[in-house]
Amino acid sequence: MSKNTTRCPWCGTDPLYTEYHDKEWGKEVHDDRILFEFLILEAAQAGLSWITILRKRENYRRLFADFDADKVAAFTAEDIERILQDPGIIRNRLKVVSAVSNARLFLQVQKEFGSFDKYLYSFMPEGKPIINHRRSMSEIPARTEISDAIAKDMKKRGFKFFGTTICYAHMQATGMVNDHLADCDFKK
Template sequence: MLQPEIKRCGWCGNDPLYIKYHDEEWGKPVYDDQILFEFLILEGAQAGLSWITILKRRAHYRKAFAGFDVARVAAFDEADVERLMQDTGIIRNRLKVNSAISNARLFIRVQQEFGSFADYLWGFMPDRKPLVNHFRSLAEVPARTAISDAISKDMKKRGFKFFGTTICYAHMQATGMVNDHVQGCMCHEA
């Protein structure tokens, strides 16, 4: 008997890593600060590159950035920067490496001010709930929205780097603040 075809968003193609990420993570709401911090680092590293480039290096990033422990990353010093600049498993861009450390320190400040980074971030969402969009094709999915503009603007004001509105919207998609799975995708209503 033939198995029914599984329908997914076209962006994940046939790459098993992309398919797993699409099926298990992308668009699913995240309220855990450690995971939100992980995506903050990964999305910042992705700036100007493809997501699959970063996804393939995710395990290296986890090791290089202390398991995405925000307090440990915030304590990184110049020796850690030099260590990271020699790590071929990550994107060795000094601005991105330094911003990840600086962003960790700012992340902690936001946690102290709001109780958690999740409370801060989800506070931008109507009723603190995810937006489920109903796009029929990838061409309809925006690169930014008024909400990503507002979050990015506020985070820039707080000193965050590598978190412009487009990166912010990608972060929102990755952490399920918006569900941009296209209609017909198995994850659209999941």
């Protein structure tokens, strides 16, 4: 990219953050493994900055079976203790335990809907992503009625660390919502 590349200002100049912004954020994803990855990562991020999680992403990938929901769902108490000993992730017991529990719930949703992707997109207007054309960061909400509805349903199903704000971040990360600013060179 040239020096004159325009990006959404939230990513700053950190190379890891700009790469994530340029190649992933807002890009439509329908692969359940990636949706599960962001389910784990967004829950781990609760109360922290996203760059903190991005810096630990490869450790999460290693410790959480390359984000294979079947394998994570089968984790035992011993697996959880092993994960909690690793300084490469956020060692919050509730978040690690919820990742395993959420994996089991994720599999139940897949079984009920055919895929987690179909479940998520059942909340979207006409089953399609929303492409916004916002002009400034102040126009980007932290939550929407759709993220409220998804988070409420997921809470009812037993998911933890997935409130409406985390849900909206998940929607942005996986392209259910494209909130790249209108003047961003990575809008599409």
